[in-house]
Amino acid sequence: MSAPRPREPLAVRLLLIGLAFAAIALFLVIPLAAVFVEAFRHGAGAWLAAVSEPDARHALKLTLLVAAIAVPVNAAFGLAAGWALGKFRFPGRNLVLTLIDLPFAVSPIVAGLVFVLAFGRSSLLGGWLAGHGIEVVFAVPGIVLATVFVTFPFVARELVPLMQSQGTDEEEAARVLGAGFFTTFLRVTLPNVKWALLYGIVLCTARAVGEFGAVSVVSGHIRGATNTLPLHVEALYNEYAFQGAFAAASLLTLVALAAMLAKAFLSRHAGEEAP
Amino acid sequence: MSIEVRSVSKSFGSFLALDDVSLQVGDGEFVALLGPSGSGKTSLLRIIAGLEEPDRGTVHFHGEDATRRDARERRVGFVFQHYALFRRMSVFENVAFGLRVKPRAERPPETDVKRRVTELLKLVQLDWLGDRLPSELSGGQRQRVALARALAVEPKVLLLDEPFGSLDARVRQELRRWLRRLHDEIHLTSLFVTHDQEEALEVADRVVLLDRGRSSRTAPPRSSSRSPPPRSSSTFSAR
Ligand SMILES: Nc1ncnc2c1ncn2[C@@H]1O[C@H](COP(=O)(O)OP(=O)(O)O)[C@@H](O)[C@H]1O
Ligand SMILES: [Mg+2]
Numbered sequence: 098m099s100a101p102r103p104r105e106p107l108a109v110r111l112l113l114i115g116l117a118f119a120a121i122a123l124f125l126v127i128p129l130a131a132v133f134v135e136a137f138r139h140g141a142g143a144w145l146a147a148v149s150e151p152d153a154r155h156a157l158k159l160t161l162l163v164a165a166i167a168v169p170v171n172a173a174f175g176l177a178a179g180w181a182l183g184k185f186r187f188p189g190r191n192l193v194l195t196l197i198d199l200p201f202a203v204s205p206i207v208a209g210l211v212f213v214l215a216f217g218r219s220s221l222l223g224g225w226l227a228g229h230g231i232e233v234v235f236a237v238p239g240i241v242l243a244t245v246f247v248t249f250p251f252v253a254r255e256l257v258p259l260m261q262s263q264g265t266d267e268e269e270a271a272r273v274l275g276a277g278f279f280t281t282f283l284r285v286t287l288p289n290v291k292w293a294l295l296y297g298i299v300l301c302t303a304r305a306v307g308e309f310g311a312v313s314v315v316s317g318h319i320r321g322a323t324n325t326l327p328l329h330v331e332a333l334y335n336e337y338a339f340q341g342a343f344a345a346a347s348l349l350t351l352v353a354l355a356a357m358l359a360k361a362f363l364s365r366h367a368g369e370e371a372p
Numbered sequence: 373m374s375i376e377v378r379s380v381s382k383s384f385g386s387f388l389a390l391d392d393v394s395l396q397v398g399d400g401e402f403v404a405l406l407g408p409s410g411s412g413k414t415s416l417l418r419i420i421a422g423l424e425e426p427d428r429g430t431v432h433f434h435g436e437d438a439t440r441r442d443a444r445e446r447r448v449g450f451v452f453q454h455y456a457l458f459r460r461m462s463v464f465e466n467v468a469f470g471l472r473v474k475p476r477a478e479r480p481p482e483t484d485v486k487r488r489v490t491e492l493l494k495l496v497q498l499d500w501l502g503d504r505l506p507s508e509l510s511g512g513q514r515q516r517v518a519l520a521r522a523l524a525v526e527p528k529v530l531l532l533d534e535p536f537g538s539l540d541a542r543v544r545q546e547l548r549r550w551l552r553r554l555h556d557e558i559h560l561t562s563l564f565v566t567h568d569q570e571e572a573l574e575v576a577d578r579v580v581l582l583d584r585g586r587s588s589r590t591a592p593p594r595s596s597s598r599s600p601p602p603r604s605s606s607t608f609s610a611r
Contacts, residue, residue, distance in 0.1 A: 266456035269423055272443050273450045274470035274525055284473070288460040372459075 132350050135343035147344035155321050156329035157348065159237070163312075163325060164305040167244040171301050172294065175252025180286065182253075183260025184268070197253050200246055209314025212243050235317030240325065243311040248304045252297035255367070259293045260286075263372055292366035299363060303356035307349055373434045373447075373528035373561055374399045375420060380429030382415055389415045390426070391585040397529070399434075400559040402552075404576035406566055412585045413565040414453065417531045420563070421448045433528065449527030449560075453534050455518045457506040463517050464502035467492055470525035492520040495554070512543040519551075523560075530562040536571070548575050 137144050147153060181187075182194060200208065216223040216233035226233055233239045267289065271281040287294075309327040316323040324332060326349055333342035375397040382390040389412045397403045407413050418424040420431055422443030430439045438446060458466050467489045471480055480488070493499040496516035506514055515535055522530065535551075536544040552575050555562060566572050572579045581588045 266452060266454065267458055269443075270450070270452060270456040270458070270521075271469070271473070273421055273423070273446075273448060274473065274521070275444045276469070276473040277444065280473050284469075285458055291460075 129350060129354075132343060132346050135339065136347035138343075139340055143340060144344045144347070147341040148348060150341070152321050152324070153329060153341065153345055156324045156326045156345070159240070159324070160306055160326040162237070163241050163244050164302055166241050167248055167305045168298060168302050170245050171248055172252050172298055174249060175254075175256055175297055175301075176287075176294065178253040179256025179260045179290065180282075182257045183263075184265050194257070197250055197257070200249050205247055205308070205310025206314055208246055209243055209311035212239055212246070212311070212315050216242070234315055235319065235323060237323065239315035240312050240323060243315045244305050244308055247308050247311050248301045251301035251304060252294065255293045255297035255300075256290055259290055259367075259370060263289055263370075290370060292363055293370055296360065296363040296367045299356050299359045303353060306352050374401075374432075375529055375561060375563065376432040376435070377416070377420065378430045378432065380416070380419060380426040380431070382412075382419060382424065382426050389585055390419070392429070393582070393585065393587045394429075395580055395587055397561055397563050400561055402555045402562045402564065402575070402577045404564045404566055404572035404579045405582055406569060406572040406579050407582035408567055411582045413567075413582055414533055416582070417450070417533050417563065417565055420529075421450050421531055422446050423450075447525070447528045449522030449525070449530040451515070451518045451522050451530070451532040451535050453537060455506070455514045457514060457517060457521070459506055461505075462502065463493070463498065463504050463506065463509070464489055466506065466517055467520045467524050469521065474525075488524065489520075492524055495523075496520045511539050512547060515539065515547065528561065530560050532562065532564045534565050534567065537566075544571070551575060 136147075148157070178193075178197060182190060182197075213234050214220060216226065216239060218224055218227050218234070223233060231238070233242065267285050268281050271285050276284070307327060308325075309331070312325055313328060313331075316325065316328055318324060318328060318332065320332065326345055330342050330345045330349070333339075333345065375395075377393060377395040380390055380393045381388070393412070393416060395403075395405070395416070405413055405416065415424060419426050422438075422441060426439065430437050432438060433446065458469065461469065468485050471485045471488065474480075489502075490499060493502055496519055498513060498516055498520070501509065501513065506517065509517065519532075519535070532551075536547050539547065548571060551564075564572075564576055
């Protein structure tokens with residue numbers, strides 16, 4: 098059953114394996130370790146002080162708030178997109194499929210600028226909103242919008258191909274058995290993509306927490322007001338406040354590591370869902 | 373409940389899949405729809421079940437026009453060509469599904485669901501596999517689960533789309549006999565799709581041919597010494 102193993106000489110194999118490990122160490126392990134070494138250089142007390150300082154606390158809270166809005170919104174969008182694009186054929190479907198990837202293709206800076214143009218005070222929409230006391234650009238709503246935009250593809254990309262490959266057989270079986278639309282969705286469609294959905298949510302969360310470019314443009318960098326955690330890191334770093342910058346960065350790194358672990362766990366289950 | 377298809381046509385794009393097809397299945401009758409692959413058998417079953425709308429023509433149940441009736445309200449049992457079992461549900465939950473999704477007023481209590489599902493699993497001889505997932509079953513077992521699931525809601529008619537198509541010859545032979553015996557017991561109006569002539573002749577009371585979207589009736593007496601045709605079918609021919 099097993100495929101014949103390649104038969105390169107031992108020395109070549111060892112060399113290649115060694116090179117792979119060296120590359121991983123150089124590009125992944127050492128930088129990650131450096132973040133924690135720097136963060137704890139002056140001890141755990143200094144780290145704690147740096148992450149619980151008011152601006153850092155505010156940045157952390159804002160980051161969590163933004164993720165708490167952007168991730169559920171994109172989970173819902175992604176489910177809707179996966180369902181519509183995966184289960185149905187309609188005119189314009191290919192266009193929509195291409196548009197879903199737009200946030201990946203566009204540079205985050207450009208995405209940020211687009212939101213500034215669309216919602217800035219000098220724009221029609223922005224002016225109208227400002228007239229009703231709603232600030233979007235250089236305020237929290239803008240940060241949320243930019244994050245939603247940048248993280249939109251993650252869930253949809255997992256779900257569209259999966260739902261397409263699963264087809265509509267089970268939904269039709271449910272319908273003939275008398276199940277209505279919502280019942281079918283909740284009992285059949287959703288459970289069939291549960292792990293892929295969670296997988297997409299993890300990727301989406303990691304990016305929502307870590308997003309810098311687009312958020313940087315719309316936030317205005319107002320300390321204690323519109324700085325998210327990544328922006329806070331940058332601000333401190335630019336002021337040579339390395340201890341604080343790395344302490345905050347260590348939090349972001351922890352989120353990334355947790356996402357990696359969750360990803361590894363979920364990808365095994367997500368694999369089972371493909372028919 | 374009788375099924376009557378009157379002059380149904382259906383195109384997919386410019387391709388005419390069903391061309392003025394008419395067909396009758398009397399109350400309690402077991403009819404085989406025989407035709408080569410691509411002749412429109414699945415399309416016709418889907419139209420009868422309400423999963424597809426005909427371009428022209430009507431579908432009647434028990435003499436009533438049901439063409440505009442939603443698939444959910446047709447009370448049709450459908451056994452799909454590729455089973456279409458719910459992959460994330462156990463065998464038991466698959467069979468129970470139709471009972472659990474009934475409107476609250478008609479939904480049987482949990483004890484009745486249990487009893488009914490167990491009965492059905494016994495009927496298809498799978499009561500010992502209730503906890504398994506569909507992926508853990510053989511093709512023949514999946515097919516019987518699909519049948520039990522369709523029967524759970526007490527359908528008025530049963531539509532079977534090449535139910536034994538992907539099984540090996542021996543299992544096929546067995547299931548075929550078993551299905552015939554089952555029909556002789558419960559007399560459920562059944563339309564059985566196949567591309568295998570021998571299968572059609574052996575299992576059904578009557579065979580209808582479908583060729584490139586056109587139907588022609590044939591009425592060979594079932595080559596059978598096993599059982600007389602069900603009583604209800606003679607009622608039909610007397611009409
Ligand atoms: N949804 C569809 N879209 C386009 N063509 C279809 C569709 N369903 C069936 N057809 C075509 O209609 C013809 C009959 O199909 P089908 O009813 O599945 O035949 P059978 O079940 O007898 O093999 C085939 O040529 C098939 O390609
Ligand atoms: Mg077919």
